[in-house]
Amino acid sequence: MASMHTERAPSSSSSSSSSFTPQLTYDVFLSFRGEDTRYGFTSHLYTALDQKGIYTFMDDEKLERGKSISPELMKAIKESRLAIIILSENYASSTWSEAEVIQDIVKVTFDKLNDTSSVDTKGLVGINSQVEQLKSYLAIGSEDVRIIGIWGTGGMGKTTLARVVYDMVSNQFEACGFITDVRVNSKKYGLPWLQKQLLKKLLKCKDIDVEDVNSGVLMLKKRLRHKKILVVLDDVNQPKQLDKLAGEHDWFGLGSRVIITTRDKHLLVTHGANEIYEVKTLNNDEALQLFSLKAFKKDQPDIDYVELSQAFVHYSQGLPLALEILGSFFINRCVREWKSELDRLRKFPKREIFDVL
The missing domain is CATH 3.40.50.300 (P-loop containing nucleotide triphosphate hydrolases)
Structure with a gap:
Protein backbone atom coordinates (compact mmCIF):
# COMPACT_ATOMS: atom_id res chain seq x y z
CA MET A 1 0.00 0.00 0.00
CA ALA A 2 1.15 3.53 -0.73
CA SER A 3 -0.21 6.89 0.39
CA MET A 4 -2.37 8.37 -2.39
CA HIS A 5 -5.80 9.91 -3.14
CA THR A 6 -8.46 9.11 -5.84
CA GLU A 7 -11.96 10.21 -6.89
CA ARG A 8 -15.14 8.30 -7.64
CA ALA A 9 -16.24 7.81 -11.23
CA PRO A 10 -19.89 7.41 -12.24
CA SER A 11 -19.56 3.63 -12.00
CA SER A 12 -16.48 1.79 -10.78
CA SER A 13 -17.54 -1.45 -12.40
CA SER A 14 -18.32 -0.08 -15.85
CA SER A 15 -15.72 2.61 -16.51
CA SER A 16 -12.41 1.64 -18.09
CA SER A 17 -9.04 3.19 -17.36
CA SER A 18 -9.08 4.96 -20.71
CA SER A 19 -12.37 6.73 -20.03
CA PHE A 20 -11.93 7.34 -16.29
CA THR A 21 -13.37 10.71 -15.26
CA PRO A 22 -12.75 11.66 -11.59
CA GLN A 23 -15.81 13.16 -9.85
CA LEU A 24 -16.12 12.31 -6.18
CA THR A 25 -13.30 11.56 -3.74
CA TYR A 26 -12.29 7.92 -3.24
CA ASP A 27 -10.45 6.49 -0.25
CA VAL A 28 -8.81 3.58 -2.07
CA PHE A 29 -7.69 2.64 -5.59
CA LEU A 30 -7.99 -1.15 -6.10
CA SER A 31 -6.46 -3.02 -9.03
CA PHE A 32 -4.77 -6.37 -9.77
CA ARG A 33 -1.81 -7.88 -11.61
CA GLY A 34 -1.36 -11.41 -12.90
CA GLU A 35 -4.21 -13.88 -13.11
CA ASP A 36 -7.62 -12.25 -13.48
CA THR A 37 -9.07 -11.88 -9.98
CA ARG A 38 -11.61 -9.26 -11.09
CA TYR A 39 -14.58 -11.55 -10.37
CA GLY A 40 -13.03 -13.51 -7.49
CA PHE A 41 -10.79 -12.38 -4.66
CA THR A 42 -10.60 -8.75 -5.81
CA SER A 43 -14.36 -8.33 -6.07
CA HIS A 44 -14.83 -9.88 -2.62
CA LEU A 45 -12.26 -7.47 -1.21
CA TYR A 46 -14.04 -4.56 -2.91
CA THR A 47 -17.32 -5.62 -1.25
CA ALA A 48 -15.67 -5.93 2.19
CA LEU A 49 -14.09 -2.48 1.88
CA ASP A 50 -17.39 -0.97 0.78
CA GLN A 51 -19.24 -2.55 3.72
CA LYS A 52 -16.73 -0.95 6.07
CA GLY A 53 -17.60 2.44 4.61
CA ILE A 54 -14.33 2.72 2.65
CA TYR A 55 -15.06 4.31 -0.74
CA THR A 56 -13.16 2.23 -3.28
CA PHE A 57 -12.46 2.62 -6.98
CA MET A 58 -11.87 -0.76 -8.68
CA ASP A 59 -10.09 -0.56 -12.01
CA ASP A 60 -11.56 -2.83 -14.68
CA GLU A 61 -8.33 -3.55 -16.49
CA LYS A 62 -5.59 -5.63 -14.84
CA LEU A 63 -2.14 -4.04 -14.58
CA GLU A 64 0.21 -6.13 -16.72
CA ARG A 65 3.96 -5.95 -16.21
CA GLY A 66 5.49 -3.58 -18.73
CA LYS A 67 2.17 -2.19 -19.90
CA SER A 68 1.93 1.59 -19.88
CA ILE A 69 -0.73 3.22 -17.73
CA SER A 70 -2.94 5.91 -19.23
CA PRO A 71 -2.45 9.48 -17.94
CA GLU A 72 -6.03 9.52 -16.61
CA LEU A 73 -5.54 6.35 -14.62
CA MET A 74 -2.15 7.48 -13.33
CA LYS A 75 -3.75 10.70 -12.10
CA ALA A 76 -6.42 8.67 -10.30
CA ILE A 77 -3.78 6.54 -8.59
CA LYS A 78 -1.65 9.51 -7.53
CA GLU A 79 -4.62 11.37 -6.07
CA SER A 80 -5.89 8.47 -3.97
CA ARG A 81 -5.26 8.10 -0.24
CA LEU A 82 -4.32 4.41 -0.55
CA ALA A 83 -3.65 1.98 -3.38
CA ILE A 84 -4.07 -1.81 -3.15
CA ILE A 85 -2.61 -3.98 -5.90
CA ILE A 86 -3.64 -7.66 -5.83
CA LEU A 87 -0.83 -9.74 -7.35
CA SER A 88 -2.79 -12.86 -8.25
CA GLU A 89 -5.52 -15.27 -7.20
CA ASN A 90 -2.78 -17.29 -5.44
CA TYR A 91 -2.75 -14.51 -2.81
CA ALA A 92 -5.66 -16.41 -1.26
CA SER A 93 -3.78 -19.70 -1.02
CA SER A 94 -4.85 -22.93 0.59
CA THR A 95 -2.88 -22.11 3.75
CA TRP A 96 -4.68 -18.78 4.23
CA SER A 97 -8.42 -18.73 3.77
CA GLU A 98 -9.74 -15.94 1.52
CA ALA A 99 -11.94 -14.48 4.28
CA GLU A 100 -9.00 -14.10 6.69
CA VAL A 101 -6.82 -12.38 4.09
CA ILE A 102 -9.62 -10.00 3.14
CA GLN A 103 -10.32 -9.07 6.75
CA ASP A 104 -6.61 -8.45 7.36
CA ILE A 105 -6.41 -6.13 4.34
CA VAL A 106 -9.60 -4.31 5.35
CA LYS A 107 -8.32 -3.80 8.92
CA VAL A 108 -4.96 -2.41 7.79
CA THR A 109 -6.68 -0.14 5.25
CA PHE A 110 -9.23 1.11 7.78
CA ASP A 111 -6.51 1.81 10.37
CA LYS A 112 -4.41 3.75 7.84
CA LEU A 113 -7.38 5.84 6.70
CA ASN A 114 -8.32 6.60 10.31
CA ASP A 115 -4.85 7.34 11.64
CA THR A 116 -5.34 9.65 14.65
CA SER A 117 -2.50 11.85 13.45
CA VAL A 279 -16.97 21.17 29.11
CA LYS A 280 -14.88 24.17 30.13
CA THR A 281 -15.31 27.73 28.88
CA LEU A 282 -12.26 29.36 27.32
CA ASN A 283 -10.00 31.47 29.50
CA ASN A 284 -9.38 35.10 28.50
CA ASP A 285 -6.26 34.39 26.41
CA GLU A 286 -7.91 31.49 24.57
CA ALA A 287 -11.08 33.51 23.99
CA LEU A 288 -9.11 36.44 22.54
CA GLN A 289 -7.19 34.05 20.27
CA LEU A 290 -10.39 32.44 18.92
CA PHE A 291 -12.08 35.81 18.40
CA SER A 292 -8.99 37.13 16.58
CA LEU A 293 -8.80 34.07 14.33
CA LYS A 294 -12.33 34.76 13.17
CA ALA A 295 -12.13 38.57 12.95
CA PHE A 296 -8.53 39.04 11.74
CA LYS A 297 -7.43 35.57 10.54
CA LYS A 298 -4.54 35.63 13.02
CA ASP A 299 -3.91 34.90 16.72
CA GLN A 300 -4.00 38.51 17.97
CA PRO A 301 -6.15 41.56 17.09
CA ASP A 302 -4.84 44.54 15.16
CA ILE A 303 -3.42 47.24 17.42
CA ASP A 304 -6.34 49.64 16.86
CA TYR A 305 -8.85 46.96 17.85
CA VAL A 306 -7.32 45.47 21.00
CA GLU A 307 -9.58 47.27 23.48
CA LEU A 308 -12.73 46.63 21.45
CA SER A 309 -11.77 42.98 21.00
CA GLN A 310 -11.37 42.58 24.75
CA ALA A 311 -14.84 44.09 25.24
CA PHE A 312 -16.40 41.50 22.93
CA VAL A 313 -14.40 38.71 24.58
CA HIS A 314 -15.79 39.80 27.95
CA TYR A 315 -19.30 39.92 26.49
CA SER A 316 -18.96 36.35 25.16
CA GLN A 317 -17.98 34.95 28.58
CA GLY A 318 -15.71 32.30 27.08
CA LEU A 319 -18.39 30.64 24.92
CA PRO A 320 -16.78 29.41 21.66
CA LEU A 321 -19.96 29.77 19.59
CA ALA A 322 -20.47 33.40 20.64
CA LEU A 323 -16.83 34.21 19.90
CA GLU A 324 -17.01 32.61 16.46
CA ILE A 325 -20.24 34.37 15.48
CA LEU A 326 -19.08 37.79 16.68
CA GLY A 327 -15.58 37.45 15.28
CA SER A 328 -16.89 36.46 11.84
CA PHE A 329 -19.31 39.40 11.87
CA PHE A 330 -16.48 41.95 12.24
CA ILE A 331 -14.28 40.86 9.33
CA ASN A 332 -13.21 43.99 7.37
CA ARG A 333 -15.42 46.32 9.44
CA CYS A 334 -14.21 49.71 10.68
CA VAL A 335 -13.83 50.89 14.29
CA ARG A 336 -17.04 52.93 14.08
CA GLU A 337 -19.01 49.78 13.14
CA TRP A 338 -17.39 47.84 15.99
CA LYS A 339 -18.41 50.46 18.55
CA SER A 340 -21.95 50.67 17.19
CA GLU A 341 -22.38 46.89 17.37
CA LEU A 342 -21.02 46.77 20.92
CA ASP A 343 -23.56 49.37 22.07
CA ARG A 344 -26.35 47.46 20.34
CA LEU A 345 -25.34 44.08 21.83
CA ARG A 346 -25.42 45.48 25.35
CA LYS A 347 -29.13 46.20 24.81
CA PHE A 348 -30.14 43.38 22.45
CA PRO A 349 -28.31 40.02 22.28
CA LYS A 350 -27.33 38.81 18.80
CA ARG A 351 -30.07 36.50 17.51
CA GLU A 352 -27.81 33.63 16.39
CA ILE A 353 -26.27 33.45 19.88
CA PHE A 354 -29.58 33.89 21.70
CA ASP A 355 -31.24 31.05 19.76
CA VAL A 356 -28.59 28.56 20.85
CA LEU A 357 -28.39 29.70 24.47
Whole structure:
Protein backbone atom coordinates (compact mmCIF):
# COMPACT_ATOMS: atom_id res chain seq x y z
CA MET A 1 0.00 0.00 0.00
CA ALA A 2 1.15 3.53 -0.73
CA SER A 3 -0.21 6.89 0.39
CA MET A 4 -2.37 8.37 -2.39
CA HIS A 5 -5.80 9.91 -3.14
CA THR A 6 -8.46 9.11 -5.84
CA GLU A 7 -11.96 10.21 -6.89
CA ARG A 8 -15.14 8.30 -7.64
CA ALA A 9 -16.24 7.81 -11.23
CA PRO A 10 -19.89 7.41 -12.24
CA SER A 11 -19.56 3.63 -12.00
CA SER A 12 -16.48 1.79 -10.78
CA SER A 13 -17.54 -1.45 -12.40
CA SER A 14 -18.32 -0.08 -15.85
CA SER A 15 -15.72 2.61 -16.51
CA SER A 16 -12.41 1.64 -18.09
CA SER A 17 -9.04 3.19 -17.36
CA SER A 18 -9.08 4.96 -20.71
CA SER A 19 -12.37 6.73 -20.03
CA PHE A 20 -11.93 7.34 -16.29
CA THR A 21 -13.37 10.71 -15.26
CA PRO A 22 -12.75 11.66 -11.59
CA GLN A 23 -15.81 13.16 -9.85
CA LEU A 24 -16.12 12.31 -6.18
CA THR A 25 -13.30 11.56 -3.74
CA TYR A 26 -12.29 7.92 -3.24
CA ASP A 27 -10.45 6.49 -0.25
CA VAL A 28 -8.81 3.58 -2.07
CA PHE A 29 -7.69 2.64 -5.59
CA LEU A 30 -7.99 -1.15 -6.10
CA SER A 31 -6.46 -3.02 -9.03
CA PHE A 32 -4.77 -6.37 -9.77
CA ARG A 33 -1.81 -7.88 -11.61
CA GLY A 34 -1.36 -11.41 -12.90
CA GLU A 35 -4.21 -13.88 -13.11
CA ASP A 36 -7.62 -12.25 -13.48
CA THR A 37 -9.07 -11.88 -9.98
CA ARG A 38 -11.61 -9.26 -11.09
CA TYR A 39 -14.58 -11.55 -10.37
CA GLY A 40 -13.03 -13.51 -7.49
CA PHE A 41 -10.79 -12.38 -4.66
CA THR A 42 -10.60 -8.75 -5.81
CA SER A 43 -14.36 -8.33 -6.07
CA HIS A 44 -14.83 -9.88 -2.62
CA LEU A 45 -12.26 -7.47 -1.21
CA TYR A 46 -14.04 -4.56 -2.91
CA THR A 47 -17.32 -5.62 -1.25
CA ALA A 48 -15.67 -5.93 2.19
CA LEU A 49 -14.09 -2.48 1.88
CA ASP A 50 -17.39 -0.97 0.78
CA GLN A 51 -19.24 -2.55 3.72
CA LYS A 52 -16.73 -0.95 6.07
CA GLY A 53 -17.60 2.44 4.61
CA ILE A 54 -14.33 2.72 2.65
CA TYR A 55 -15.06 4.31 -0.74
CA THR A 56 -13.16 2.23 -3.28
CA PHE A 57 -12.46 2.62 -6.98
CA MET A 58 -11.87 -0.76 -8.68
CA ASP A 59 -10.09 -0.56 -12.01
CA ASP A 60 -11.56 -2.83 -14.68
CA GLU A 61 -8.33 -3.55 -16.49
CA LYS A 62 -5.59 -5.63 -14.84
CA LEU A 63 -2.14 -4.04 -14.58
CA GLU A 64 0.21 -6.13 -16.72
CA ARG A 65 3.96 -5.95 -16.21
CA GLY A 66 5.49 -3.58 -18.73
CA LYS A 67 2.17 -2.19 -19.90
CA SER A 68 1.93 1.59 -19.88
CA ILE A 69 -0.73 3.22 -17.73
CA SER A 70 -2.94 5.91 -19.23
CA PRO A 71 -2.45 9.48 -17.94
CA GLU A 72 -6.03 9.52 -16.61
CA LEU A 73 -5.54 6.35 -14.62
CA MET A 74 -2.15 7.48 -13.33
CA LYS A 75 -3.75 10.70 -12.10
CA ALA A 76 -6.42 8.67 -10.30
CA ILE A 77 -3.78 6.54 -8.59
CA LYS A 78 -1.65 9.51 -7.53
CA GLU A 79 -4.62 11.37 -6.07
CA SER A 80 -5.89 8.47 -3.97
CA ARG A 81 -5.26 8.10 -0.24
CA LEU A 82 -4.32 4.41 -0.55
CA ALA A 83 -3.65 1.98 -3.38
CA ILE A 84 -4.07 -1.81 -3.15
CA ILE A 85 -2.61 -3.98 -5.90
CA ILE A 86 -3.64 -7.66 -5.83
CA LEU A 87 -0.83 -9.74 -7.35
CA SER A 88 -2.79 -12.86 -8.25
CA GLU A 89 -5.52 -15.27 -7.20
CA ASN A 90 -2.78 -17.29 -5.44
CA TYR A 91 -2.75 -14.51 -2.81
CA ALA A 92 -5.66 -16.41 -1.26
CA SER A 93 -3.78 -19.70 -1.02
CA SER A 94 -4.85 -22.93 0.59
CA THR A 95 -2.88 -22.11 3.75
CA TRP A 96 -4.68 -18.78 4.23
CA SER A 97 -8.42 -18.73 3.77
CA GLU A 98 -9.74 -15.94 1.52
CA ALA A 99 -11.94 -14.48 4.28
CA GLU A 100 -9.00 -14.10 6.69
CA VAL A 101 -6.82 -12.38 4.09
CA ILE A 102 -9.62 -10.00 3.14
CA GLN A 103 -10.32 -9.07 6.75
CA ASP A 104 -6.61 -8.45 7.36
CA ILE A 105 -6.41 -6.13 4.34
CA VAL A 106 -9.60 -4.31 5.35
CA LYS A 107 -8.32 -3.80 8.92
CA VAL A 108 -4.96 -2.41 7.79
CA THR A 109 -6.68 -0.14 5.25
CA PHE A 110 -9.23 1.11 7.78
CA ASP A 111 -6.51 1.81 10.37
CA LYS A 112 -4.41 3.75 7.84
CA LEU A 113 -7.38 5.84 6.70
CA ASN A 114 -8.32 6.60 10.31
CA ASP A 115 -4.85 7.34 11.64
CA THR A 116 -5.34 9.65 14.65
CA SER A 117 -2.50 11.85 13.45
CA SER A 118 -4.75 12.96 10.57
CA VAL A 119 -7.32 14.56 12.89
CA ASP A 120 -7.02 18.31 12.39
CA THR A 121 -7.61 20.47 15.47
CA LYS A 122 -6.27 23.65 13.87
CA GLY A 123 -8.47 26.58 14.84
CA LEU A 124 -10.09 24.65 17.70
CA VAL A 125 -8.63 26.83 20.42
CA GLY A 126 -8.28 25.28 23.88
CA ILE A 127 -9.57 21.87 22.81
CA ASN A 128 -6.45 19.71 23.17
CA SER A 129 -6.47 19.47 26.97
CA GLN A 130 -10.19 18.67 26.93
CA VAL A 131 -9.63 15.97 24.30
CA GLU A 132 -7.01 14.28 26.48
CA GLN A 133 -9.29 14.39 29.53
CA LEU A 134 -12.22 12.88 27.62
CA LYS A 135 -10.01 10.17 26.13
CA SER A 136 -8.90 9.21 29.64
CA TYR A 137 -12.56 8.81 30.62
CA LEU A 138 -13.10 6.47 27.68
CA ALA A 139 -10.35 4.16 28.96
CA ILE A 140 -9.76 2.66 25.52
CA GLY A 141 -8.48 -0.89 25.91
CA SER A 142 -10.66 -1.72 28.90
CA GLU A 143 -12.99 -4.64 28.23
CA ASP A 144 -15.98 -3.17 30.07
CA VAL A 145 -18.77 -1.23 28.34
CA ARG A 146 -18.64 2.44 29.27
CA ILE A 147 -21.15 5.28 28.86
CA ILE A 148 -19.53 8.71 28.98
CA GLY A 149 -21.41 11.99 29.25
CA ILE A 150 -20.31 15.40 27.92
CA TRP A 151 -22.22 18.10 29.73
CA GLY A 152 -22.42 21.88 29.32
CA THR A 153 -24.64 24.78 28.26
CA GLY A 154 -25.34 25.65 24.64
CA GLY A 155 -22.50 27.04 22.55
CA MET A 156 -19.69 25.52 24.64
CA GLY A 157 -18.43 23.09 21.99
CA LYS A 158 -19.78 19.76 23.26
CA THR A 159 -20.44 18.44 19.76
CA THR A 160 -17.06 19.61 18.48
CA LEU A 161 -15.27 17.88 21.35
CA ALA A 162 -17.22 14.68 20.80
CA ARG A 163 -16.48 14.74 17.06
CA VAL A 164 -12.73 15.22 17.52
CA VAL A 165 -12.43 12.37 20.02
CA TYR A 166 -14.71 10.16 17.87
CA ASP A 167 -12.45 10.70 14.87
CA MET A 168 -9.34 9.98 16.94
CA VAL A 169 -10.45 6.64 18.41
CA SER A 170 -12.92 5.24 15.87
CA ASN A 171 -10.34 2.97 14.23
CA GLN A 172 -10.19 0.94 17.45
CA PHE A 173 -13.79 -0.28 17.15
CA GLU A 174 -15.57 -2.77 14.91
CA ALA A 175 -18.31 -0.29 14.04
CA CYS A 176 -18.99 3.39 14.72
CA GLY A 177 -21.91 5.79 14.49
CA PHE A 178 -22.28 9.51 15.19
CA ILE A 179 -25.95 10.47 15.59
CA THR A 180 -26.30 14.26 15.46
CA ASP A 181 -29.09 16.51 16.76
CA VAL A 182 -31.01 13.85 18.70
CA ARG A 183 -33.19 16.48 20.36
CA VAL A 184 -34.31 18.03 17.06
CA ASN A 185 -34.54 14.84 15.01
CA SER A 186 -36.40 12.92 17.71
CA LYS A 187 -39.13 15.56 17.61
CA LYS A 188 -39.07 15.91 13.83
CA TYR A 189 -38.82 12.27 12.71
CA GLY A 190 -39.43 10.12 15.79
CA LEU A 191 -37.36 7.58 17.72
CA PRO A 192 -37.80 4.69 15.22
CA TRP A 193 -36.14 6.87 12.58
CA LEU A 194 -33.19 7.52 14.90
CA GLN A 195 -32.92 3.81 15.71
CA LYS A 196 -32.81 3.10 11.99
CA GLN A 197 -30.03 5.64 11.44
CA LEU A 198 -28.00 4.10 14.25
CA LEU A 199 -28.41 0.56 12.90
CA LYS A 200 -27.51 1.65 9.36
CA LYS A 201 -24.30 3.27 10.56
CA LEU A 202 -23.23 0.41 12.82
CA LEU A 203 -24.16 -2.45 10.50
CA LYS A 204 -23.19 -0.73 7.23
CA CYS A 205 -26.52 -1.78 5.82
CA LYS A 206 -28.82 0.48 3.81
CA ASP A 207 -31.91 -1.75 3.80
CA ILE A 208 -33.07 -1.71 7.42
CA ASP A 209 -36.71 -1.34 8.39
CA VAL A 210 -37.74 -0.37 11.93
CA GLU A 211 -41.51 -0.71 12.36
CA ASP A 212 -41.77 0.86 15.82
CA VAL A 213 -39.74 1.80 18.89
CA ASN A 214 -39.99 -1.62 20.56
CA SER A 215 -38.88 -3.54 17.47
CA GLY A 216 -36.03 -1.04 17.14
CA VAL A 217 -34.89 -1.82 20.69
CA LEU A 218 -34.96 -5.56 19.97
CA MET A 219 -32.92 -5.09 16.79
CA LEU A 220 -30.32 -2.96 18.55
CA LYS A 221 -29.91 -5.48 21.38
CA LYS A 222 -29.83 -8.52 19.09
CA ARG A 223 -27.53 -7.18 16.37
CA LEU A 224 -25.04 -5.27 18.53
CA ARG A 225 -24.56 -7.32 21.69
CA HIS A 226 -21.45 -9.04 20.29
CA LYS A 227 -20.00 -5.99 18.49
CA LYS A 228 -17.38 -3.65 19.90
CA ILE A 229 -18.98 -0.34 18.91
CA LEU A 230 -18.44 3.38 19.35
CA VAL A 231 -21.56 5.56 19.37
CA VAL A 232 -22.06 9.29 19.88
CA LEU A 233 -25.58 10.47 20.70
CA ASP A 234 -25.41 14.23 20.27
CA ASP A 235 -27.69 16.77 22.01
CA VAL A 236 -29.91 14.41 23.98
CA ASN A 237 -32.57 16.09 26.11
CA GLN A 238 -34.98 13.34 27.21
CA PRO A 239 -34.48 10.06 29.14
CA LYS A 240 -36.64 8.20 26.60
CA GLN A 241 -34.15 8.98 23.85
CA LEU A 242 -31.40 7.21 25.77
CA ASP A 243 -33.67 4.35 26.84
CA LYS A 244 -34.50 3.54 23.22
CA LEU A 245 -31.08 4.18 21.63
CA ALA A 246 -28.64 2.96 24.29
CA GLY A 247 -30.76 1.62 27.10
CA GLU A 248 -28.31 -0.61 28.96
CA HIS A 249 -24.60 -1.38 29.00
CA ASP A 250 -25.26 -4.98 27.98
CA TRP A 251 -26.84 -3.95 24.65
CA PHE A 252 -23.31 -3.74 23.25
CA GLY A 253 -20.26 -5.99 23.00
CA LEU A 254 -17.24 -5.90 25.29
CA GLY A 255 -15.09 -2.79 24.95
CA SER A 256 -17.93 -0.67 23.53
CA ARG A 257 -18.21 3.05 24.26
CA VAL A 258 -21.25 5.33 24.16
CA ILE A 259 -20.68 9.10 24.30
CA ILE A 260 -23.66 11.34 25.11
CA THR A 261 -23.68 15.14 24.76
CA THR A 262 -26.37 17.02 26.65
CA ARG A 263 -27.25 20.20 28.55
CA ASP A 264 -28.94 18.12 31.27
CA LYS A 265 -26.50 16.62 33.78
CA HIS A 266 -29.25 14.88 35.72
CA LEU A 267 -30.19 12.92 32.59
CA LEU A 268 -26.66 11.45 32.53
CA VAL A 269 -26.74 10.62 36.23
CA THR A 270 -30.07 8.79 36.05
CA HIS A 271 -28.97 6.86 32.98
CA GLY A 272 -25.95 5.49 34.82
CA ALA A 273 -23.12 7.21 32.96
CA ASN A 274 -19.73 5.90 34.10
CA GLU A 275 -18.13 9.34 33.80
CA ILE A 276 -19.43 12.87 33.17
CA TYR A 277 -17.13 15.43 31.61
CA GLU A 278 -18.07 19.07 32.09
CA VAL A 279 -16.97 21.17 29.11
CA LYS A 280 -14.88 24.17 30.13
CA THR A 281 -15.31 27.73 28.88
CA LEU A 282 -12.26 29.36 27.32
CA ASN A 283 -10.00 31.47 29.50
CA ASN A 284 -9.38 35.10 28.50
CA ASP A 285 -6.26 34.39 26.41
CA GLU A 286 -7.91 31.49 24.57
CA ALA A 287 -11.08 33.51 23.99
CA LEU A 288 -9.11 36.44 22.54
CA GLN A 289 -7.19 34.05 20.27
CA LEU A 290 -10.39 32.44 18.92
CA PHE A 291 -12.08 35.81 18.40
CA SER A 292 -8.99 37.13 16.58
CA LEU A 293 -8.80 34.07 14.33
CA LYS A 294 -12.33 34.76 13.17
CA ALA A 295 -12.13 38.57 12.95
CA PHE A 296 -8.53 39.04 11.74
CA LYS A 297 -7.43 35.57 10.54
CA LYS A 298 -4.54 35.63 13.02
CA ASP A 299 -3.91 34.90 16.72
CA GLN A 300 -4.00 38.51 17.97
CA PRO A 301 -6.15 41.56 17.09
CA ASP A 302 -4.84 44.54 15.16
CA ILE A 303 -3.42 47.24 17.42
CA ASP A 304 -6.34 49.64 16.86
CA TYR A 305 -8.85 46.96 17.85
CA VAL A 306 -7.32 45.47 21.00
CA GLU A 307 -9.58 47.27 23.48
CA LEU A 308 -12.73 46.63 21.45
CA SER A 309 -11.77 42.98 21.00
CA GLN A 310 -11.37 42.58 24.75
CA ALA A 311 -14.84 44.09 25.24
CA PHE A 312 -16.40 41.50 22.93
CA VAL A 313 -14.40 38.71 24.58
CA HIS A 314 -15.79 39.80 27.95
CA TYR A 315 -19.30 39.92 26.49
CA SER A 316 -18.96 36.35 25.16
CA GLN A 317 -17.98 34.95 28.58
CA GLY A 318 -15.71 32.30 27.08
CA LEU A 319 -18.39 30.64 24.92
CA PRO A 320 -16.78 29.41 21.66
CA LEU A 321 -19.96 29.77 19.59
CA ALA A 322 -20.47 33.40 20.64
CA LEU A 323 -16.83 34.21 19.90
CA GLU A 324 -17.01 32.61 16.46
CA ILE A 325 -20.24 34.37 15.48
CA LEU A 326 -19.08 37.79 16.68
CA GLY A 327 -15.58 37.45 15.28
CA SER A 328 -16.89 36.46 11.84
CA PHE A 329 -19.31 39.40 11.87
CA PHE A 330 -16.48 41.95 12.24
CA ILE A 331 -14.28 40.86 9.33
CA ASN A 332 -13.21 43.99 7.37
CA ARG A 333 -15.42 46.32 9.44
CA CYS A 334 -14.21 49.71 10.68
CA VAL A 335 -13.83 50.89 14.29
CA ARG A 336 -17.04 52.93 14.08
CA GLU A 337 -19.01 49.78 13.14
CA TRP A 338 -17.39 47.84 15.99
CA LYS A 339 -18.41 50.46 18.55
CA SER A 340 -21.95 50.67 17.19
CA GLU A 341 -22.38 46.89 17.37
CA LEU A 342 -21.02 46.77 20.92
CA ASP A 343 -23.56 49.37 22.07
CA ARG A 344 -26.35 47.46 20.34
CA LEU A 345 -25.34 44.08 21.83
CA ARG A 346 -25.42 45.48 25.35
CA LYS A 347 -29.13 46.20 24.81
CA PHE A 348 -30.14 43.38 22.45
CA PRO A 349 -28.31 40.02 22.28
CA LYS A 350 -27.33 38.81 18.80
CA ARG A 351 -30.07 36.50 17.51
CA GLU A 352 -27.81 33.63 16.39
CA ILE A 353 -26.27 33.45 19.88
CA PHE A 354 -29.58 33.89 21.70
CA ASP A 355 -31.24 31.05 19.76
CA VAL A 356 -28.59 28.56 20.85
CA LEU A 357 -28.39 29.70 24.47
